[in-house]
Amino acid sequence: MSKTIALLLVLVFLAASTTVAINSVSAPTINEDSWTIRESMPTARSGLGVAVINDKIYAIGGVGKLPSFNTNEEYDLAADVWTTREPMLTPRGDFAIAVFQDKIYVFGGAIKAHQWDFELTDANEVYDPATDTWTAKASMPVPKAGFSASVVDDKIYLIGGWTKSVTPGLGPLWVTSNETLVYDPNANSWTTKTPMPTGAVHYASAVVDNKIYVISGTSRAYSDNLLNYTQIYDPRTDTWSQGALIPAAVQQAAAGATTGVKAPKAIYVVGGFTGFYWPRNLTQGYYPETDTWSFGADMPTPLFSLGVAVVEDKLYAIGGSPFYLQPATNQNSQYTPIANGVVPPPSEQFPTTVLLATIVTVTAIGVGLLVYLKKRKTS
Secondary structure: OHHHHHHHHHHHHHHHHHHHHHHHOOOOOOOOOEEEEOOOOOOOOEOOEEEEEOOEEEEEOOEOOOOOOOOEEEEEOOOOEEEEOOOOOOOOEOOEEEEEOOEEEEEOOEEEEEOOEEEEOOOEEEEEOOOOEEEEOOOOOOOOEOOEEEEEOOEEEEEOOEEEEEEOOOEEEEEEOOOEEEEEOOOOEEEEEOOOOOOOEOOEEEEEOOEEEEEOOEOOOOOOOEOOOEEEEEOOOOEEEEEOOOOOOOEOOEEEEEOOOOOOOEEEEEOOEEOOOEEOOOEEEEEOOOOEEEEOOOOOOOOEOOEEEEEOOEEEEEOOEOOOOOOOOOOEEEEEOOOOOOOOOOOOOOOHHHHHHHHHHHHHHHHHHHHHHHHHHHO
């Protein structure tokens, strides 16, 4: 009889472990998504900025081997060809970039001095594709890098990033910022707003419904102290709130938002690295309307420090690096999200009916064995 009880305990344990195993593989995937390789960018680089005007993508700046780039290359989606345009005034990478009234604004950034050090800039330069010219504007209040620029209601918001200070005896130190800077392109002036709750560097960011989403990143530049926060800023009320945590915390990823017209309204965070310079090929989708996360198809290549542009609800992941000490890439990959707007729940578990059937089956087997062993003992 003791053997019978032991056998039943084993079956119960197997049923429980089956349930745990089922739940442990609950990370959902988007079924109708795909990545496609497009025409490569002429100049391989990472830490670049990308922007879209009239369905053309501009890949600007970046870093690679010394010195930093001021390269400006235009990608024509319809023709699938690249064209070289007027270079940026200040060569740099790791800057913020935004489009306002069909002009591209580039803020701050890092100028690579040598392999392990950067000089920061407070440059604010605007590019007009119509005339293929650059113009210097009012400098940022402080030089910084590792941040993003977002346009809401005719203002450009620059949040967080890292600055550099020099302490006697300690040398240069990287300082994380949580400030919210606001640039008014019409007045060419700067102001500040409520800082974000947790300072972040090298985060992913996008705008949905006039709210700015600051996703993941790290608490210190070039460290592995990753943040898994989704920090949400509402410029109209100057307030911050928190969204659902990102499933896989990453830094130096890139993000783009789809509108809900040809794909679900979502923010896609692609690439980046976890741990210490471990590049990932993740596609993580955040749905602001439900405050949920899901996963899409993996990128063709694990990359970090890349740029992302969105055209007609398709994402274009451009440039980046497959590893810190390896050369940058010129890869140009197109991501097509699901088109039907049906988003799998991010916490979707194994179907309840199948789970119950599994438990019932295991229990039935246990009861059958118990009856069999009892009859065998009495006989």
